Amino acid sequence: MPMNEPVPFLLVDDLDENLVALEALLRRDGLVCHKARSGEEALELLLKGDFALALLDVQMPGMNGYELAEFMRSSERARHVPIIFLTAGTADAQRRFRGYEAGAVDFIQKPVEADVLRSKAEVFFDLYRQRQQIISQRDELEGLARALRTSDRRKNEFLAMLGHELRNPVAALGAGLDLLARRKDPDHAEVLRQEMGQNVQHLARLVEDLIDIARIDQGKILLKKERVKLQEVLEFAARLAAHDIAAARHELTLDITEEPIWLDADYARVAQIINNLLGNAVKYSPPGQKIGLSVRSAGSSVAIEVSDTGIGIPEDRQAEIFELFAQVEGANGKTEEGLGIGLALVRQLVELHGGTITLKSSAPGKGSVFEVCLPTSS
Numbered sequence: 001m002p003m004n005e006p007v008p009f010l011l012v013d014d015l016d017e018n019l020v021a022l023e024a025l026l027r028r029d030g031l032v033c034h035k036a037r038s039g040e041e042a043l044e045l046l047l048k049g050d051f052a053l054a055l056l057d058v059q060m061p062g063m064n065g066y067e068l069a070e071f072m073r074s075s076e077r078a079r080h081v082p083i084i085f086l087t088a089g090t091a092d093a094q095r096r097f098r099g100y101e102a103g104a105v106d107f108i109q110k111p112v113e114a115d116v117l118r119s120k121a122e123v124f125f126d127l128y129r130q131r132q133q134i135i136s137q138r139d140e141l142e143g144l145a146r147a148l149r150t151s152d153r154r155k156n157e158f159l160a161m162l163g164h165e166l167r168n169p170v171a172a173l174g175a176g177l178d179l180l181a182r183r184k185d186p187d188h189a190e191v192l193r194q195e196m197g198q199n200v201q202h203l204a205r206l207v208e209d210l211i212d213i214a215r216i217d218q219g220k221i222l223l224k225k226e227r228v229k230l231q232e233v234l235e236f237a238a239r240l241a242a243h244d245i246a247a248a249r250h251e252l253t254l255d256i257t258e259e260p261i262w263l264d265a266d267y268a269r270v271a272q273i274i275n276n277l278l279g280n281a282v283k284y285s286p287p288g289q290k291i292g293l294s295v296r297s298a299g300s301s302v303a304i305e306v307s308d309t310g311i312g313i314p315e316d317r318q319a320e321i322f323e324l325f326a327q328v329e330g331a332n333g334k335t336e337e338g339l340g341i342g343l344a345l346v347r348q349l350v351e352l353h354g355g356t357i358t359l360k361s362s363a364p365g366k367g368s369v370f371e372v373c374l375p376t377s378s
C-alpha cells in the first residue's frame with residue numbers, strides 16, 4: 001500500500017444510528033470507514049480487506065461481538081486486526097475477561113466519550129501506518145537485495161570472463177615471443193609481429209573499455225566537444241572496422257547523405273560508438289552477411305542505423321543488453337567472446353551526448369538493427 005493511502009477501519013453495530021454516530025465521531029481525512037450491521041457482514045468484509053481497527057458492538061442479534069472476535073482470531077487474514085468492544089453499561093469483570101480472551105485490546109463504554117474514542121482509535125491508526133511503512137520498506141529492501149545479488153553474480157561472471165579474455169592474447173603473445181627467439185626467418189618474423197600487434201591491439205581495446213567503464217561510473221568522462229561533420233566520423237569508423245568485416249567476408253553497405261550533418265560532439269567518442277556497433281554486427285553474424293550503416297536526418301537530430309543479418313537477439317533478452325556485463329547466450333548455450341561491457345559503454349557515451357540508443361528490431365536468425373539518435377548543431 002502506498003504511504004499516503006487512507007487507513008481503513010471497521011465499525012460493527014446492528015443499529016444504523018450507532019454506526020452513523022460513530023462514523024461522525026471518527027471521520028476525518030486519511031481514514032476510510034467501513035460499516036457492517038451484523039457479525040456475518042463484518043466477517044465478509046474482514047476476509048476481503050485489511051483494517052487498522054475493528055470497533056465491535058458486543059450485543060448484536062445473531063453472532064454477537066465476542067463470537068465475531070473469536071472468528072476473527074481463528075482467521076489467518078483477520079487475526080491481527082485490533083478489536084475494541086463497545087459495551088452498553090459497565091462490563092463486569094467476567095464479561096471483560098471473555099472479551100480479552102476473544103482478542104479484545106480494549107473496552108469502551110456507551111455512551112461513547114468522543115475524545116476517549118478518538119485518541120484510542122488514533123493509536124491503532126498510527127500503528128497501522130507504521131506497519132504499512134515497514135512493509136513497504138521491507139519490499140524496497142528485498143528489491144535492493146535482489147538487485148545487489150544480480151549485480152554481484154554478474155560481476156563474478158565478468159571477472160571469470162575477463163580472465164579468459166586476457167588469457168588468449170597473453171598466451172598468443174608469449175608463444176609469439178618464444179617463436180621469435182627460436183626462428184630467425186625474417187618473413188616469418190614479420191607475420192608473427194603482425195599477429196602479435198593484433199593481440200596487443202585487442203588487449204589495449206579491452207583495457208581502454210575497462211578504464212572507460214570505471215571512469216563513467218565515477219562521472220569522470222569528459223567529452224572533448226567540437227564541431228564535427230558526422231559523415232567524416234562515420235567513414236572513419238567504417239575504415240576502422242574494414243579489416244574485421246573483410247576477414248569475416250561480410251559486405252558493408254553505406255547509405256550516408258552527402259549534405260553535411262554537423263554535430264557538437266566528441267569526434268573520438270562518436271567514432272567509438274559506431275565502431276563498437278559495427279564490431280558487434282561483425283562478431284554476432286556468421287561469415288558472409290550484410291552489414292548496413294545509414295543516416296537519416298530529422299529536424300534537430302540525426303538517426304544513425306547499424307544493421308546486420310546475423311544471429312539476432314531473443315525477445316526476452318533484448319531489454320538487458322545495454323546493462324553492464326549482460327551477455328546473451330547463443331543457441332549452443334555459450335556466449336561469443338566479449339565482456340558484456342560494449343553496449344553499456346556505448347549507451348553511456350550516447351547519453352553523454354544527449355542522445356539515445358535503441359535496439360530497433362532483432363530476431364533470432366534474422367539479424368538486428370540498432371539506432372543511435374544524436375542532436376545536431378546548426
Ligand code: ADP
Binds near residue numbers: 337367
Ligand atoms: P559483448 O562484449 O558481449 O559483445 P556487448 O555489451 O557489446 O558485449 O553486447 C551485449 C550482448 O548483446 C552480447 O553478448 C550479445 O549477446 C548481444 N549483442 C550485441 N550486439 C549484437 C548483434 N549485433 N547481434 C546479436 N547480438 C548482439
